[in-house]
Amino acid sequence: MTVSIVRFGGSNCDRDAKRALEHLGIDAEIVWHEDGLPADTEGIVLPGGFSYGDYLRAGAMAARSPIMESVREAASEGVPVLGVCNGAQIGCESGLTDGAFTTNESARFQCEHVYLRVERADTPWTAAYEEGDVIEIPIAHGEGRYEIPDDRLAKLEDDDRVLFRYCDENGETNPAANPNGSKNAVAGVLGDRDTVAVMMPHPERATLPDIGPTDGRGVLRAFE
Template sequence: MTVAIVRFGGSNCDRDAARALDSLDIDNEIVWHEDGLPADTTGVMLPGGFSYGDYLRAGAMAARAPIMQAVKEQAEAGVPVLGICNGAQIGCEASLTPGAFTTNESARFQCEHVHVRVENADTRWTRAYEEGQVLELPIAHAEGRFEIGADALADLQAEDRILFRYSTPDGEITAEANPNGSTDNVAGILGERENVAVLMPHPERAALSDIGGTDGRGILAGFASATVPQ
């Protein structure tokens, strides 16, 4: 497969993502957004960074770039799409997933390691883990607080579409373990289909043992899964 890593003006995690995918022997190509998706695209990653300088709202301008229509069409066709950090913000702004990412409760940029608990291990993005397993992943964001209405949150919960919640190292879901004030400690979710996911922590920065550990490798390996949702 070939994962298209979409680069916008201001993206800065695209090369990190490419190196992490290379380490998993997953073919990938960094694609400038104006050039569109390659014909052989079989996966799409929206990487982290500060697309368009986060003007208006983080991810809002990139979500309206012409390439995002092609990304939506790929998602509807069952192609795996993963948005990370700014890519998660873009995914929400483009309605690939519900909710929105807003300014951290601390009102400051936060760059640190956090712990997340696997809430659903029966998806292409999480099947490398066990339900309840705790991962250590880095975050680097100023607008990482996930917000969603009560009814939409209830739908996510009922449909088992919450992938990760911020937790303590022991897996407890507490306010103290929530780095940004996200609703229900949510760190990552699925779209309406299992092939689409967004998350605020950076698995690509936890994919190599010599820089940041390997807890994120299983998430990226979801691109290589043979299972395509119907």
């Protein structure tokens, strides 16, 4: 599989994603957004960073780049698409998934390791885990708080489209384990297809054994 990592002006986790994927033996290339998706694209990563300086809203300008129409079309055809951090913001802004990410409850940038509970294990992104598993993944964001109107949240929950939830090391959800104040401790969600996902934590930063935990490998193995 060839994974296209879409680089926007201000992306800064594209090379991290490429290195992590290649470490797993997955072919990946960085694609400048103005050049469009290569014809051999079989997977797509929207990486983290600060696309367009987070002007207007984080991810809002990148979501309106012409390449996102191609990303949505690919997603509708079953191509795996993963949005991480700023890529998650872009994914929500472009309609790949429901909800939005906004300013952390702390009103400050947060960079730390957090625990996530796997809410579903029957998706490409979580097939390496068991439902209820607790994994350790780092975050690095200032606008990571997941927000969604209550009625749409209820539908999201009813449709079982919450992928990861912030928790403590024992798998319990509580305010102390929710680093940014996300509604219902949501850390990652699925689109209409389970081949589309966005998540605020960085699995590519939890893949290489030389720099810490490797719990993020399971997420990226969806591209194998």
